[in-house]
Amino acid sequence: MKKLLLFSLIFTFTISLSTEAQRKNSKDKSNQDTSKTKKSKTPKYSDFVTSETKTDDGLFKVHETKDKFMYEIPKSHFGKEMLLVTRIKELPSGLGGGYVNAGSKINTQVVVWEQFKNKILLKVKSYNAIANDSLPIYKSVKANNLEPVIYAFEIKTQNTDSTAVIVDVTKFFSTDVKAISGLPSSYRSRYKVRRLDASRSFINSIKSYPKNIEVIQDFSFDSDAPPSNRSTNTITMRINQSMILLPENPMMPRIYDKRVGYFSLGNVDYSSEALKADDKRYIRRWRLEPKDPAAYARGELVEPIKPIVYYLDPATPEKLRKYIKQGVDDWQTVFETAGFKNAIMAKMPPTAEEDPEFSMEDVRYSSIRYVASTTRNAVGPSVSDPRSGEILESDIIWYHNHLRSYRNRYLLETGAANPSARTLNTPDEEIGDMMRMVIAHEVGHALGLPHNMAASFAYPTDSLRSGSFTQKNGIAATIMDYARYNYVAQPGDKNIRFIRQLGPYDHYSINWGYRKIPNISYPEQEVRTLDKWISEKAGDPIYRFGAQRFDPSAQTEGIGNDQVKSSTYGVKNLKIVAKNLPNWTSNQTNDYNDLSELYGELLSVWSRYVGHVTGNIGGIYEYNKKPAQTGDVYQVVSKAKQKEALNWLLKNVFETQDWLLDKNILNKINETGYTERMLGYQNRSLRTLLNSRTLNRMINAEIIDANTYAASDMVRDLRRGVFSETNTTKNVSIFRRNLQKSFISVLGSLLNNKSTNNYDISSIARGELESLKYQLNVASKRGVNRITKYHYKDALAMVNDILDPK
Structure with missing residues (x-):
């Protein structure tokens, strides 16, 4: 029994020792595994590289x-x-x-x-x-x-x-x-x-x-x-x-002034000691600093530490490279006005042997890309530092098909007075000059300049028919306007410049934005000098900046300071072109594709000329000023000018323009759609005149100018002109029938427009519809052909449905 107990104790002790040893070995092994796992879970640089x-x-x-x-x-x-x-x-x-x-x-x-x-x-x-x-x-x-x-x-x-x-x-x-x-x-x-x-x-x-x-x-x-x-x-x-x-030390910004055109960026500054936060806005521009500040201060031309350099895309066709380079280099003389020489230039990029690290994607290099695309456009975007407005780089893009648009417009807008434009094969030098000016325009955007549509209004319309004037001054005061061609010059005018060019406003705006002002520590110190530069040019239309909105003097594509006269000259030229269009296109190519394309663009050109006149009605001139300057900021277009514009539209738009409906063209390019197309263009003017914004301006203008063209008078005059046949026994053509019903439809929209805050508009619409109801009722009983009679009854039903909807 004692032996058995001793054996049991020995066995238990042995088992215990063995178990403990196993635990110890297991723990040691576990520690070793954990150590290995921890070691393997710590990634090294060599695991990734x-x-x-x-x-x-x-x-x-x-x-x-x-x-x-x-x-x-x-x-x-x-x-x-x-x-x-x-x-x-x-x-x-x-x-x-x-x-x-x-x-x-x-x-x-x-x-x-x-x-x-x-x-x-x-x-x-x-x-x-x-x-x-x-x-x-x-x-x-x-x-x-x-x-x-x-x-x-x-x-x-x-x-x-x-x-x-x-x-x-x-x-x-x-x-x-x-x-x-x-x-x-x-x-x-x-x-x-x-x-x-x-x-x-x-x-x-x-x-x-x-x-x-x-x-x-x-x-x-x-x-x-x-x-x-x-x-x-x-x-x-x-x-x-x-x-x-971004730069370690931001460039000192220049405060934006809406009287001089610059792209800008803004923020709200809570550092102000005024009773509210300040809205601050700075212009966008490149950082140009003179190599020799002392010489610059003496008024000498000085090279910048870092000039603006554009590299041409190697994909650019060789015959076009010189024109693109000229479009950039043309700005050199402009920068000289601001005190810098060789401030901007274009170069071909280095070869792989010259610089194996060079890349167009590198932000240190700005470029002009030539893109194989059917898009007809060119753009001049840039990237700027939001802290200061400093432009860091720019990649101008030219799309391959863009020159076709310029060839077409050249033919349509100048062909009547310019023999070399009467062809589908425009001379290379003239195409090159167009390209040069488009590049110069896009470079202007990349320098910080927006469109200045008021610059074309600076020159008298009749001066654009002078060879000496146009050769010296071009057709607008800046390349930044959309004044592409001189469509005012008439057959017989001599030595005319037909293509745009840089002008005096470009020198003025670059000097204002880029000239270094000495002894300045912060942007606000510059304002007095910047104001002085503007004041020195105040009142001279050549140095005015205008944004395209409600101002008829700042319209895209227009030239001359009298739009009615300029558009009269333009339409006169277009009539000559329309008559000769088949001879200049399909008769030369034995193909109707170019005729179709150019006829469509001819309608667009006519519509632009029309738009320049339409803009005068309800127009308000905007002259941005500071309180220290005399005169009003907003001035209503005179009653006489607005009535002249409406009469021009009644004759040149709302009357059927038979010269645009030449069967020798229409029956070659489309089987149908003539009436719809013409109504579409007429509706542009109609809807602009009867637009609630236009009418609102006219109604409000009556408050500040008792002698202005009243909205109610304008709509009455327009109604009388559009429905002039109702006072006669004349039959109404299909084009006029469409226009008259469109007029009724637009008045109906004005009457039922619940979103307007100016209730006079609905009152005017109702009054004119009531007058028209009587007018149509009388006319429907006169002796006219069947379709005219049907038309009058249908138009009368339209009016009744609007005035008294079931």
Whole structure:
């Protein structure tokens, strides 16, 4: 029994020791495994940057391994402000309704990279609200403008000396991140976009340069209503993301003044000691600083430290390169007015042998791209620093087919007085001159200048028929107007310049925006000098800036300071062109395609001339001024001018224009549609005159000018002119029948428009419909042909239905 007990004790002890040993061994093994696991879970730099990795060094190092992209972000760049620009690089036909092109910017935002624990945050920084960081209110501005985080990246590892972190950007750039999407919400709704298809979307490339990183993404979206290729149910786009390091020291901004045309950007400054925050606005311009400030201060011409250089796309046809270069270099003499020589120039890019690192995508280089596209356009976009307005780079885009538009317009607008335009094969030098001026116009945009549609109103209409005047002054005071051709000059006028050119306003605006003002520490100190420069030119129409809105002196495509006279000359020329159009086109080509195209554009040109006259009715001139200047800011167009304009329209638009209905053209290009097309053009004028905005201005004008053209008088005169046949036994043509019914329909819309706040408009509409009711009732009983009688009865029924709806 004792032996048995002893054995049991020994056995128990042995088992216990064995169990403990197993536990110890298991624990040791577990510790070893944990140690190994921990060791294996700590990624090393070499895990991500391997022998298979392609590395591109620049602003950040970009590492590409198979389908993965990594950014190596220096810690010294945390918190530094960068500009993230989302642009469309390539797009499907019809996207945006034809108003969006390759190169169009979709979004521009300031971003910063910041570390939070084990993540790197990409945050959007706004400059809509600002305050001096030394003031207490700065804290409130920060608290009430929290910066959104658009993406959070996990830190994968650090580089070998721990000065940079590695993050994976593959998912950020290959998925549908709305903050950087090339497809805005409005497009998603219009085209019924359901989702981004990841299987057909990928990162095309990421390239790093010293001051920027360029990402190209290929995205395919599932869409139930794509703008083109509808059977595919797909929208495929190529998007370009540019991330640009902003200057360490922002350029001193120049305060915007609406009396001189500049693109601008603004913010709300809470640093003001006034009783409200200040709305501040700065012009957009390049940073030009003289190499020799002392010589510049003495009034000598001085080269800038960094000139504006545009590189021509190597894809540009060789015969066109000199004209593009001239269009850029033409601005050199303009900058001399501001004290800078050789401030801007165009060059061919260096070859791969000369500079293997050169790339058009590099933000350090601005370019003029030649795009193989059927789009008829050219654009001059630029990227600017939102803190100061400094333009950082610009890529002007020229689309291949754009010159065709200029050839067509040249023939139509100048062919009557200009023998060399009467052909489909315009001489190379003249085509080149047109291209040169288009490039100069787009360069103007890239320099910060918007359209100045008032510049063409600066020159007297009859001066445009003078050879000596046009050769010296061109046809408008600036290249930034849409005054493309001299359509006023008549057959027999000698030595006329027909193509636009740079003018005196360009020198004035560049001097105002770019000249360095000495002994200045902050923008407000410049205002007195800037005001003085404007005051010196005040009252001279050559130096006036006008935005295209309700002002008839600031209309697109117009020339001369008397639109009625200019359009009279223009229509007179168009009649000659219309008569000769088959001889200048189809008779030469044995093909009707050009005749059809040019006839359609001839109608558009006629419609533009008409629009210039229409704008006078209800028009208000705008002369932007400061209180120290004399005179009113807004002046109503005189009653005499408005009545002259209406009478011109009654004769040249609302009467049937038989010269536009030449059967020798119509029966060659279309089997039908003549009446609908003409009514469409007539309706443009009709709806402009009977637009609630036009009538509103006329009604309000009566308050400040008792002798103005009253809205009720204008509508009465228009009704009498449109329905002039009702006072006679004349039959009404099909074109007039359509116009008269359209007039009734528009009056009906005015009568039933519940959104207007000016009830006089409905009163005028009702009064004229009542007058028309009586007029039609009498006319329907006169001796006219059957269709005219039917028309009068139908028109009367329309009026009755509007006045007394069942």
